[in-house]
Amino acid sequence: MTATVLTLTDANFEAELQRLTQPVLVDFWAEWCGPCKALAPVLSDLADDLSGQLQVAKVDADSNPALSARFQVRGLPTLLLLVNGVEVERLLGTSSKTRLLSLVKPHLPQAAA
Amino acid sequence: MSTQGSGAGLGAYLGDGQLKQHWLTMLQAHHLANRLRPGVLAWDGSTGSVVGTLLRSDSLAHWTARSGMPSWLAVLLDGLPSSTQADDTLPQPAGQLLVAITPGAQLDPVGSRFIRLLLCGPDLGVAGLAAPWPELQRLLLDIAEQHACSDQGTDSASPSTSHWADLQQRALQITNGREERYQTLELALAQLAEGAAWDPVTSRSAVLDTLRLWAGVRRVQASQQLGWTLADHLLVQSTLSDLHRQHVAPAPADAPNVFTLLEQHHPQLAQRMKAMLRAEDQQGGLDAPLVVQALQRLLAPAEPA
Numbered sequence: 001m002t003a004t005v006l007t008l009t010d011a012n013f014e015a016e017l018q019r020l021t022q023p024v025l026v027d028f029w030a031e032w033c034g035p036c037k038a039l040a041p042v043l044s045d046l047a048d049d050l051s052g053q054l055q056v057a058k059v060d061a062d063s064n065p066a067l068s069a070r071f072q073v074r075g076l077p078t079l080l081l082l083v084n085g086v087e088v089e090r091l092l093g094t095s096s097k098t099r100l101l102s103l104v105k106p107h108l109p110q111a112a113a
Numbered sequence: 114m115s116t117q118g119s120g121a122g123l124g125a126y127l128g129d130g131q132l133k134q135h136w137l138t139m140l141q142a143h144h145l146a147n148r149l150r151p152g153v154l155a156w157d158g159s160t161g162s163v164v165g166t167l168l169r170s171d172s173l174a175h176w177t178a179r180s181g182m183p184s185w186l187a188v189l190l191d192g193l194p195s196s197t198q199a200d201d202t203l204p205q206p207a208g209q210l211l212v213a214i215t216p217g218a219q220l221d222p223v224g225s226r227f228i229r230l231l232l233c234g235p236d237l238g239v240a241g242l243a244a245p246w247p248e249l250q251r252l253l254l255d256i257a258e259q260h261a262c263s264d265q266g267t268d269s270a271s272p273s274t275s276h277w278a279d280l281q282q283r284a285l286q287i288t289n290g291r292e293e294r295y296q297t298l299e300l301a302l303a304q305l306a307e308g309a310a311w312d313p314v315t316s317r318s319a320v321l322d323t324l325r326l327w328a329g330v331r332r333v334q335a336s337q338q339l340g341w342t343l344a345d346h347l348l349v350q351s352t353l354s355d356l357h358r359q360h361v362a363p364a365p366a367d368a369p370n371v372f373t374l375l376e377q378h379h380p381q382l383a384q385r386m387k388a389m390l391r392a393e394d395q396q397g398g399l400d401a402p403l404v405v406q407a408l409q410r411l412l413a414p415a416e417p418a
Contacts, residue, residue: 037152037153037192038192038322038325040152040153041153041188041191041192041317041318041321041322042318042322044153044173044318045188045316045317045318049316094325096304096307096308096322096326097307097308097311097318097319098281098284098285098307098308098310098311099285099288099304099307101281102281102285
């Protein structure tokens with residue numbers, strides 16, 4: 001019913017990314033960030049729609065400074081689409097589900113989402 | 114993906130007035146004990162969001178089965194900005210909405226009805242603002258029409274999916290390539306179309322996200338009515354950049370923030386910017402009760418689907 005949104009951290013990032021075979025949409029967020037909270041239900045919804053084709057993951061930017069620095073996160077929310085561990089798309093700020101779907105669709109294993 | 118559960122056929126509160134009263138009592142207890150945390154669905158065993166505390170769970174899958182209400186409503190109840198006052202006995206506006214709901218009401222169609230109100234309702238509708246852009250206005254009205262079809266059950270499941278996808282594509286064609294650093298009324302309306310072109314019954318974030326984007330349209334409208342333009346926006350951006358380069362970058366630890374510097378060095382521009390932000394906030398303050406009243410009216414009658 002509801003697909004799992006994975007929590008990534010500085011500690012588990014490498015292992016989780018090696019384990020995952022599908023594209024990963026990573027949401028850098030923070031507890032104090034209002035737009036991040038507005039985006040969260042949309043991401044959860046998208047994760048359900050694309051379950052099995054896309055893994056949605058979240059990174060608490062404040063608690064994971066190494067990942068924030070590594071991906072040069074300059075504002076929140078920042079969304080990164082990683083395919084085989086490589087960043088292929090980046091989006092800053094809130095977005096509609098339509099916009100997010102159009103961003104990830106070309107990169108899905110079967111572009112028929 | 115449908116989020117219907119076994120409780121949906123019984124209607125709101127599974128058709129049980131005692132369940133409604135139990136939930137309201139429970140919500141009041143959580144509120145008075147300060148155990149509610151605003152935001153997305155959450156429950157940590159003692160505190161959580163409105164829906165999380167009612168379910169004692171952070172699983173949306175439990176919502177429909179235990180409440181008989183659609184998933185979009187759970188997302189909305191947790192996602193609406195809080196308007197709770199010191200003497201409120203329930204968290205607001207979630208409490209107002211839960212009180213308004215009649216046990217047994219079939220609420221699935223209400224999501225589409227509400228989105229239609231935001232698009233072309235008599236008080237809240239903003240599609241009329243798109244008159245200068247006929248293609249965009251046609252799209253907003255077509256989306257409203259599709260919501261009417263969903264509401265009335267006149268669109269079977271499979272064509273509906275492609276109809277929604279067509280509407281989403283038309284919205285993207287308008288927003289693609291638009292300057293996103295400055296929110297024009299046209300862009301705000303086109304983004305609203307992006308958010309609204311989903312069936313709430315199968316896309317649980319559609320109602321809350323449409324409301325967020327609708328509020329964005331109203332903010333832009335308020336700032337433009339004040340005379341705020343793209344030229345003003347660009348002037349503020351370039352002035353702030355200059356102030357940062359001249360005063361902050363050389364000694365970041367000692368420098369005041371750029372907005373304080375803006376007030377010191379360009380008081381008239383700072384005043385205009387503050388007036389614009391104030392107008393946007395005031396619009397939000399005026400709209401919030403109208404939105405809650407509209408939702409209460411839609412949720413209250415126990416109309417069959």
